[in-house]
Amino acid sequence: MSGGKRFRPFLTYLVFSLFSNEYNKIKNYSFAVEMIHTYSLIHDDLPCMDNDDFRRGQPTNHKVFSEEIALLAGDGLLTDAFYMISNDQTLNAETKIKLVCLLSEKTGSAGMVGGQALDMQADKNLNLVQLKKIHTLKTANLIQAAAMGGALAAEAGEAELHNISEFSHALGMAFQIKDDLLDVNDKEQDYKSYVTLLGLEKTYDELQTYSNEARQSLRSLPGNTDVLIELINYNLKRDA
Ligand code: GRG
DSSP states (O other): OOOOOOHHHHHHHHHHHHHOOOGGGTHHHHHHHHHHHHHHHHHHTSTTTTOOSEETTEEOHHHHHOHHHHHHHHHHHHHHHHHHHHTOSSSOHHHHHHHHHHHHHHHSTTTHHHHHHHHHHOOTTOOHHHHHHHHIIIIIHHHHHHHHHHHHHTTOOHHHHHHHHHHHHHHHHHHHHHHHHHHHHHSOOOSSSHHHHHOHHHHHHHHHHHHHHHHHHTTTOSSOOHHHHHHHHHHHHOOO
8 A cells, every 4th residue: 555666566477477367376476575575675764774764755664653563564564475375275285385485585584684684784895796796685586586486376387487587687686776776866875886886877788788688588488578578678767
């Protein structure tokens, strides 16, 4: 109810649509992905993290409901996300386990949470390799889980899953670079940004490079991938 682009669940649906049209099978997983995303934003805004007062143009969760409730709201969303998947009545047990495994790996300590820890501890001499690692873990991993979950739920083959993995990694990196570019107008640049490290022109080049990489990875996939190409283009143009 609090807005947001719903980029990740939308991606889940689009990838699923390449392999199947039984859309009831992807509903719970796509909810779970957005719930994890929402928890990460609520916790990221807390005073002990980024300490932000506003999100999506509105006061942040802890500003409205208190820090205790914001912490618990995040905990609840995170836990309930896995209930959504395990309690899905449309998928078989094996597929559900694969989805839980994928989403927890990509967002746990070896993924999004680990990336957030690296981000919190990064020092001012951060280099591009270290920044790319943070972006991969913190942002691209959840986008990968969104896309790969769509393929897994539709029981896509190994080769197709591999292509979706490459595609969504590149898309996830492009998404974070675009986020850094949008921040240029919004807030003071910090040292954990592509723009600070590379300057505007090279940052735009990197955005194009990752977007091209994402397009290339779609080439050998079945079905009509035009909608996914549109999503890559949407990221290039988005203004929020
Ligand atoms: C475990 C205490 C604790 C905290 C975890 C994991 C974490 C906090 C934060 C995740 C890191 C994070 C917020 C990464 C930023 C990713 C990003 C670009 C978010 C913005 O996503 P959009 O543009 O947002 O899709 P909307 O508002 O459209 O949903």
